[in-house]
Amino acid sequence: MKSDQEPVPETHFETQYLELMRRIWLEGDERRDRTGIGTRSVFGAMLRFDLSDGAMPLITTKRVYWKTATRELLWFLTGDTNIRPLVLQGVKIWNEWPHAKYVEQTGDEISLDDFVQRIADDEHFAAMWGDLGPVYGKQWVDWPTFQPVKGGLFRKGRGINQVAEVVESLQENPGSRRHIIEGWNVADVPRMALPPCHKTYQFHVSEGSDGKARLNGLLYQRSCDVALGLPFNLWSAALLQRMLAQQAGLEPGEFVWMGGDTHLYLNHEHLVKEQLSREPQGHPRLEILRRPATIFDYRIEDFAVHDYTPHEPIKAPVAV
Structure with missing residues (x-):
């Protein structure tokens, strides 16, 4: 018997982001914060995105300058601060x-x-x-180590390149539960301009329904400005996952984002209301145009985004 019902439309990937924004603004706990501006906040949030077929969580209800976010990620990978x-x-x-x-x-x-x-x-x-002090890139590719010497003293040892180690472990031991990049170095936090917000990345290899090995990624973010920061964080983390997948010879799988203190600043009301009035549009895709020798050799010219037709940008002040 033929059904007269219309097929249920596929939910746009961005809907979950907008629902999180709406929930924080309407139900979040109003809190003081170190900036003095104040926020509305929830604790413990999760978003999930399928990165297969080039899909990327590039927000469309306002323009996100993905090249700017990409340049920042490439800068992190140099270890420069x-x-x-x-x-x-x-x-x-x-x-x-x-x-x-x-x-x-x-x-x-x-x-x-x-x-x-x-x-x-x-x-x-x-x-x-x-x-900026020993922020993200320093910890990612040159985590400091110290070796004991005579007299109870220590001298600086060779730094640990966490990113290179993850690429190697994905290639040689894909079933490991230790594919981790960590930014929260307790000893170095006081010397950082801003302690890492997107602090812990973990990666996981699974077998897809087509029998191909897929790289899944998870980012835990201790503190997240949903209006200004999260669109950049989603793009950058998914991009890093795509780059790691290419370097390890894996297909991109699922990207999971988890937030601790997940908030909106009170002075972003105009942005929140405007963005929530807009409908997501299009399905952006990322094409990586070449596979460089290492994950540290990508250039901005290696990335092309297709089918990105966002709404106009929405400006708002950064809380420092």
């Missing part, structure tokens, strides 16, 4: 923290734009004031 390479590429997302530190320590009320221009123009000034 100074903002100058980002500034020279026009990437602005880390500028506020060293600027605030400079103003506080020197009393010079230089504007943010003038500070950033000086970082670009003066390599010596950038070396003094552009460093």
